[in-house]
Amino acid sequence: MSDCIFCKIAGKEIPSRPVYEDDLCYAFYDLEPQAPTHFLVIPKQHIACALDIDASNAAIVGHCYAVIAKVAKQLGIESYRVVTNCGEQAGQTVFHLHFHVLAGRDMTWPPG
Numbered sequence: 001m002s003d004c005i006f007c008k009i010a011g012k013e014i015p016s017r018p019v020y021e022d023d024l025c026y027a028f029y030d031l032e033p034q035a036p037t038h039f040l041v042i043p044k045q046h047i048a049c050a051l052d053i054d055a056s057n058a059a060i061v062g063h064c065y066a067v068i069a070k071v072a073k074q075l076g077i078e079s080y081r082v083v084t085n086c087g088e089q090a091g092q093t094v095f096h097l098h099f100h101v102l103a104g105r106d107m108t109w110p111p112g
Helices: 005-010 058-074
Strands: 018-021 025-029 037-043 081-083 099-103
Touching: 005 025, 005 037, 018 058, 025 058, 037 058, 058 099
Parallel strands: none
Antiparallel strands: 018 025, 025 037, 037 099, 081 099
16 A cells, blocks of 8 residues: 555655565554664555455464563563554554554553
8 A cells, every 4th residue: 555654664665663574564553652672563565454364364363472471581671561453443553454563561441
């Protein structure tokens, strides 16, 4: 999608601080971290939100979770939170599926 900021980040049109990359996904540090460690994992294929996950792209989502575990281990993180917002009311501001990975502090519920 040509106007999607995360598609542009994955395509290297917009700079970011990379954490990990392969053919299916890209991980990079959040510009406004909400925890000492805060990075995002995005599929390179444009998927607007979790409502758009189906049989044709579910394997990519599973791969993103495998990447989250791999990167967490590489960074020495043993405890973390993964957050995905779906829709405006849930707080989604970029309509490209993404997983926030937060670590390095005690997490509360509700999040905040």
